[in-house]
Amino acid sequence: GQQVMQIPQYQHVQEGEDFTTYCNSSTTLSNIQWYKQRPGGHPVFLIQLVKSGEVKKQKRLTFQFGEAKKNSSLHITATQTTDVGTYFCAGLSNAGGTSYGKLTFGQGTILTVHP
């Protein structure tokens, strides 16, 4: 079945440093979503990427979708303590048939920001 691998599993940064997490799928994706989960909280939707090579920005966050639609990245510029949490990518398969929105989640990257 479809697998989505996410690295790194953990990342510790000093406040003000940049952070990047990478997501790779074993199959071509129809689209990819990113979620953030604060410690003790639930995942919260950040963004969806659909087009090959797409780049989207949300303030200090930059999201990219690879040309082959098999990989994606999330980059945070100048991290802040409020960025702490786990960041998940979640891919929707491009395989034939109706997917019903069944996402395959990566393992997540746990970000710690030291003040």
Next chain:
Amino acid sequence: NAGVTQTPKFRILKIGQSMTLQCAQDMNHNYMYWYRQDPGMGLKLIYYSVGAGITDKGEVPNGYNVSRSTTEDFPLRLELAAPSQTSVYFCASRSQGPKLFFGSGTQLSVL
């Protein structure tokens, strides 16, 4: 709107006991999902539903059952609890758009 509401928040079960995790949404979403989250493993899909009366298995359905008698409710049933079912369970819903709305989760321990 309350969004997606899950109860209980915490539960401890003994091996072999049964329980139902409740999930309700007030957004009139057709699609509802149950995920479990284990440390370092991301979220795994247990069951999903595309509308009232329609359910289907996800990636890890063994040991669980669901029903969807109304649009609002999507309970998850554990019949014979096992230690391997110790996890955090999240219910989620969505409309026709891609955005999943998650409940606050149920932390379940099976001892």
